[in-house]
Amino acid sequence: MTISYYPGCTMKTSATNYERSALAVAKTLGIKIVELEDWNCCGVVATLASDDLMHQLAPIRNLMQVQTKGGNKVLVLCDMCYNTLKQSEDFVQKNPDKLETINAFMDTEKPYKAGVKIIHFLEYLRDEYKFENIKKKVVKKLKSLKVVPYYGCMLLRPKVCAIDDPEEPTVLKGLMESLGAEVVDNPFKIECCGSYNTVEHKEIIAKRIYRIVKMARDSGGELIVLSCPLCRFNLDERSKLAQEIYPDFVPLPVMYYTQFMALALGLDPEVLGLEKHYVDPRPLLMKKGFLSPKEMKSGFRADR
Amino acid sequence: MIDIRAKYGDVGGKSLHKISRKDKENDLLIEVEELSGQNLYGCYQCGTCSAGCPFAEEMDLSPDTVIRYLILGKDEVLESKTIWLCASCFTCAERCPRDLSLTKIMEALRVVLLRKSKDHTDVGTCKDAMGIESGIPQMALVSVFRKNTG
Amino acid sequence: MGEKKKDEQGIKPGTITIYIMGKGVNVPSGLTIMSAIEYAGFKFVRSCGCRAGFCGACATVYRKENEHKLQFTLACQTLAEEGMYLVQLPFVPAMKALYDLENLEISGNIILQNYPEIARCVSCNTCTKSCPQEIEVMKYIQAALRGDIARCAQLSFDCIQCGLCAMRCPADIKHYHVAQLARRLYAKFITLKNEQLQIRNKDMLGGKFDAEMSRYEKMPRKELTELYKEREIEKGESI
Numbered sequence: 001m002t003i004s005y006y007p008g009c010t011m012k013t014s015a016t017n018y019e020r021s022a023l024a025v026a027k028t029l030g031i032k033i034v035e036l037e038d039w040n041c042c043g044v045v046a047t048l049a050s051d052d053l054m055h056q057l058a059p060i061r062n063l064m065q066v067q068t069k070g071g072n073k074v075l076v077l078c079d080m081c082y083n084t085l086k087q088s089e090d091f092v093q094k095n096p097d098k099l100e101t102i103n104a105f106m107d108t109e110k111p112y113k114a115g116v117k118i119i120h121f122l123e124y125l126r127d128e129y130k131f132e133n134i135k136k137k138v139v140k141k142l143k144s145l146k147v148v149p150y151y152g153c154m155l156l157r158p159k160v161c162a163i164d165d166p167e168e169p170t171v172l173k174g175l176m177e178s179l180g181a182e183v184v185d186n187p188f189k190i191e192c193c194g195s196y197n198t199v200e201h202k203e204i205i206a207k208r209i210y211r212i213v214k215m216a217r218d219s220g221g222e223l224i225v226l227s228c229p230l231c232r233f234n235l236d237e238r239s240k241l242a243q244e245i246y247p248d249f250v251p252l253p254v255m256y257y258t259q260f261m262a263l264a265l266g267l268d269p270e271v272l273g274l275e276k277h278y279v280d281p282r283p284l285l286m287k288k289g290f291l292s293p294k295e296m297k298s299g300f301r302a303d304r
Numbered sequence: 305m306i307d308i309r310a311k312y313g314d315v316g317g318k319s320l321h322k323i324s325r326k327d328k329e330n331d332l333l334i335e336v337e338e339l340s341g342q343n344l345y346g347c348y349q350c351g352t353c354s355a356g357c358p359f360a361e362e363m364d365l366s367p368d369t370v371i372r373y374l375i376l377g378k379d380e381v382l383e384s385k386t387i388w389l390c391a392s393c394f395t396c397a398e399r400c401p402r403d404l405s406l407t408k409i410m411e412a413l414r415v416v417l418l419r420k421s422k423d424h425t426d427v428g429t430c431k432d433a434m435g436i437e438s439g440i441p442q443m444a445l446v447s448v449f450r451k452n453t454g
Numbered sequence: 455m456g457e458k459k460k461d462e463q464g465i466k467p468g469t470i471t472i473y474i475m476g477k478g479v480n481v482p483s484g485l486t487i488m489s490a491i492e493y494a495g496f497k498f499v500r501s502c503g504c505r506a507g508f509c510g511a512c513a514t515v516y517r518k519e520n521e522h523k524l525q526f527t528l529a530c531q532t533l534a535e536e537g538m539y540l541v542q543l544p545f546v547p548a549m550k551a552l553y554d555l556e557n558l559e560i561s562g563n564i565i566l567q568n569y570p571e572i573a574r575c576v577s578c579n580t581c582t583k584s585c586p587q588e589i590e591v592m593k594y595i596q597a598a599l600r601g602d603i604a605r606c607a608q609l610s611f612d613c614i615q616c617g618l619c620a621m622r623c624p625a626d627i628k629h630y631h632v633a634q635l636a637r638r639l640y641a642k643f644i645t646l647k648n649e650q651l652q653i654r655n656k657d658m659l660g661g662k663f664d665a666e667m668s669r670y671e672k673m674p675r676k677e678l679t680e681l682y683k684e685r686e687i688e689k690g691e692s693i
Contacts (some may be wrong), residue, residue: 005399008443009442009446010441010442010443013441013442014439014440014441014442015441028422035347041442041446043446043450044443044446044447044450045392045447045450045451046394047411047413047450048340048405048407048408048411049339049340049408049411049412049415050338050339050340050341051338051339052415055450078443081443082356082444153391153393153394153395156395156398157393157394157395157397157398158397158405158407159398164399190395191340191358192358192391192395193391194358194359194391195391195392195444195447196391196443196445196447196448196451197359197389197391197442198440198443198444199425199430199445199448200429200430201362201389201447204359204362204389217330229441229443230443230444233347233439233440233441233444237439272376287358
């Protein structure tokens with residue numbers, strides 16, 4: 001059975017490695033994914049004003065597409081896109097009169113009837129594919145890798161979007177353990193990375209990640225695993241600024257869970273796209289035997 | 305339970321120092337309540353929101369103070385840095401024991417200003433930021449414009 | 455271009471009343487909006503260009519009597535109809551990013567870097583509805599936001615830069631400038647280079663034809679005319 005997939009703008013530019021590894025993993029696991037034919041920017045962050053309909057148009061238009069051409073169910077990789085679409089869906093379900101107004105405004109498209117199922121890839125892997133099935137397909141156990149899960153906000157809050165317990169989530173732990181990795185708990189795993197304040201207040205982001213990454217390292221972690229491209233940007237790229245402001249800051253490499261899965265499932269390391277990261281995870285992976293020297297291509301960050 | 309009226313006669317509402325919506329003409333509070341759908345009088349100032357807020361240190365007014373200012377009719381809350389530093393992370397909303405969504409209240413305050421064409425972010429500044437950091441993901445830029453420009 | 459907007463009932467003989475900036479005038483039916491306005495005695499010094507639907511100068515906003523919907527078209531391409539309330543848009547003061555195409559550092563986000571306001575798009579689709587060329591404007595802005603330069607260039611191909619989209623946009627996006635950048639990038643960096651053109655350019659810049667050209671420049675007119683008459687024409691070249 002094929003499932004529709006909504007990528008979002010960032011998947012096509014800064015997070016192509018996330019998408020590439022996710023699609024490769026899905027193919028190996030036998031999950032048929034088809035990108036939505038026509039989609040637009042989801043309009044992150046979800047609008048919260050009760051009378052604001054203009055900013056609901058972007059997510060609703062996408063959901064309309066899913067309903068008419070996507071089989072009423074959509075898989076999302078990007079945490080923030082997931083959160084925005086989900087909150088919009090909740091908004092129109094609770095306010096059918098406002099949905100009528102939105103449909104009337106978008107008069108050149110088919111009207112949207114609430115009810116699309118929006119599911120994050122992590123949620124799908126845990127609930128529909130099941131972790132024990134992933135474990136069966138693992139070719140190279142990620143033993144000796146001490147990973148620290150980092151969730152951020154968008155998959156856990158608000159309640160309507162939560163795919164796990166908002167204070168003590170375990171989905172990344174479950175996934176990484178099924179891949180054979182050693183999971184180290186991180187008390188700051190649900191702390192907000194700073195999100196879009198990275199554009200105008202990067203020093204605040206540097207402060208946030210100084211705390212989050214330091215705690216992860218002090219807890220005994222070697223690599224951070226996460227699912228959101230903006231968290232990745234903040235924890236990875238902004239570590240440069242954090243090092244400038246906090247001389248005692250030592251960054252940790254950050255990777256998406258799909259990149260870990262690709263390693264464990266024995267896929268070609270090309271698919272991981274690790275050269276797009278700022279803090280290079282490859283020396284550590286090589287040391288632990290997950291990458292061979294010839295797989296460490298030169299030209300780091302070549303396809304920026 | 306003492307029956308106040310039986311013991312003291314008709315004392316009227318005002319002398320019992322009860323702060324109620326009908327006492328003050330608080331346009332900003334009414335507008336924020338409408339936009340956010342939250343009953344601000346439900347807040348009992350426990351401070352859990354400020355304790356969990358990732359940016360509380362950088363804010364001039366802590367999140368719970370913002371609610372207090374609104375209730376007391378102090379419109380200078382609109383000039384605070386707090387409402388623009390809010391990242392809509394929902395930590396406060398999830399932890400509030402009174403089930404208030406402070407995230408929506410902050411959004412309402414932003415919306416009040418943005419609808420008066422008082423944008424907080426300039427496209428020009430973002431352009432300068434983009435020039436140096438061409439790797440900033442689209443989602444960051446789209447989010448900044450959603451929350452900080454009208 | 456603009457054919458959909460013609461009166462489907464055919465042209466009726468006689469006069470019609472149109473309203474130019476609120477003032478009613480009688481004009482013969484069967485004229486384009488532009489001709490009708492000129493018939494009424496106005497002289498176009500702006501808002502008029504090629505008169506062929508290609509330059510984008512005559513952007514017109516109109517409303518039909520008893521309708522509330524504002525419609526958009528080119529004055530030279532649409533027939534004037536009974537009860538049209540008309541206004542021209544001679545100029546759109548949209549800001550254009552300054553860039554040097556020769557020295558651009560190309561990245562996936564190049565369009566976003568020059569026009570960050572495209573991230574403000576709320577997908578309301580007002581731009582598409584304002585386009586007299588029936589271009590899918592919102593789609594190409596979304597493509598630009600996503601870094602898909604090729605798609606943006608292809609979708610915006612018919613744009614004549616009339617500016618109606620930019621005037622209506624609630625997010626202050628300058629769609630036609632964004633599309634122009636996309637098309638320039640597409641042409642310069644993405645499309646295949648014409649090999650013969652490269653060779654020819656090299657020859658010319660290398661001075662292969664310099665001597666011949668200077669000979670012609672010095673030649674008297676009579677001799678030049680003779681030479682032109684005797685020029686080599688390949689068989690089968692004439693249409």
